[in-house]
Amino acid sequence: MINKKIANILYEIGDLLELQGVAFKPRAYTRAARKIESMKEDLLDYYEEGNLQDIEGIGRAIEDKIIEIIETGDLEYLHKLYEEIPKGLIDVMRVPDIGPKKAKKLYDELGVEDLEGLRDKAEKGEIAKLKGFGERTEEKILKGIEMLEAVSGRHLMHEMIPLAEEIIQYVREHADKIETCGSLRRWQETIGDIDILATGDGQAIMDSLVDFPNVEEVLARGETKTSVRLIGGIQADVRVVDGKSFGAALQYFTGSKEHNVRLRQYAIDKGYKLNEYGLFHKDSEERIAGETEEVIYETLGMAWIPPELREDHGEIDAALEGKLPELLTMKDIKGDLQMHSNWSDGRNTIEEMVREAENMGYGYIAITDHSQGLTIANGLTAKELEERMEEIEHVREKTDVKILNGIEVDIKKDGSLDMDIDVLEDLDIVLGAVHSNFAMDANEQTSRIKDAFSTGIIDIFAHPTGRKIGEREPYAVNLNEIIGAAVDHNVAMEINASPVRLDLDTLNSRQAMEAGAKISIGTDAHDIQHLGFMKYGVGVARRAWLESEDVINTYSFERLKKFLEGRKNG
């Protein structure tokens, strides 16, 4: 699909115009880009029909630009913008607390053109001297650069998984077996590149990969390995191996490195040699296994280890002892306990959300619009909650999916809730969340949240650390204490499945589970497509060794109700 490429260009234009201080136009471009990105239909179809302007947010000017991109593969206007503004300034704007104005000022007055230049000036203390900046800002900039670098070159799951699936679809006909491996197969929260392993007609597989529409550049092209760079700078490697080695190669290329080191060491101790071609007797070099992963692990005397666990975090010992967890799967998920409708900042109606939940085979969902204090998200007042209730009642008559009447109530600075308790008591489910004052010190933040828990009304603590991958660090908080309080008050800790959040993360989720806290996996969907994020939350849960029993939205509706009500009475 060409949509992604066009959306990216429009986003870029939006950023560049914003840097120039142009009013309103940036928003128009960004809006159009977002719309295009979320469309299921191919823009090419609209182009051919000549009705691009039917798409919301696309008018005369943007239509012309889309046509130019489709017809020439390029856009003159973008080059013109780059004559005025260096490319690296867009990265500078990604640093928290630096927006278009500050980026422009840094460029004009200090000649900062990219992150490297920004770091240089910050380290020299030149930024603090600028009017409007100061020492605190300079420190924050340095920290911000560090965070950006930690994720640079890495991509979020929801970009990579669909892309990997598209590639597999594209080359599949020439392959006997084909699978993703690497961090993608382990569901790591950020992914460096796409690794795909196949058996079959190597020549044909490589030919079709090079042909894949989103390929921008072929980096290497061989018989057994081909690397390409895709739109957005994503690299994909495809390897073709002999069928006899497929399992061994899959095991090797899935990693993690740490897991493989441990496993190979264990193999040596047992008189074997394990490499990407197979499992061999150390002396005779006879191949004992290699076609499937299962036989390799089995031969080593252990259960097959799910890729999500392969981090050398105790999984090999557990596999040897037959004590691997029975990991939660998507099939166990019976509902989604965080989503927003168009009553607050969601894009779809309650009924549309419910229909999609039906398609996903869910038994229940919770509608959890924001509370009044979050004006930006069009948070609801008590009165609006009542009105929304009528709509929920109405939709309930038309579906078998149970609808929990809920809220994501803002936890205010002092730990009180942004809605009267008696209003909250009338709801089926209450999520509590922090949306402001991220910069409090850890003690204050911790007591703020614990105070909110002690109201006894919160069922689920949503996105518990507030982090956004590559955008915002988690706020300072004593998570141990929070988890303890959650156990005491029987509050479920959320794994927010939105791919930019994944919050709790893997380690925190495991920590919460081991402390005896219940977990809720919620997508925080703001439109029907976001309901599909559930798999990313399940990915985190699996990496955290969670079983279905640990997660409340695997419960039957009756059991979930009991959990929610028991909590309220207790």
Added chain:
DNA sequence: GCCGTTTTCGGCCCGACTGTTTTCAGTCG
């Protein structure tokens, strides 16, 4: 640049926080 129209031009989410100031600009959600 887009949209809607009792507006073909005028409005476009807007309040809170932060770090810088010394009354506010810029950023964020």
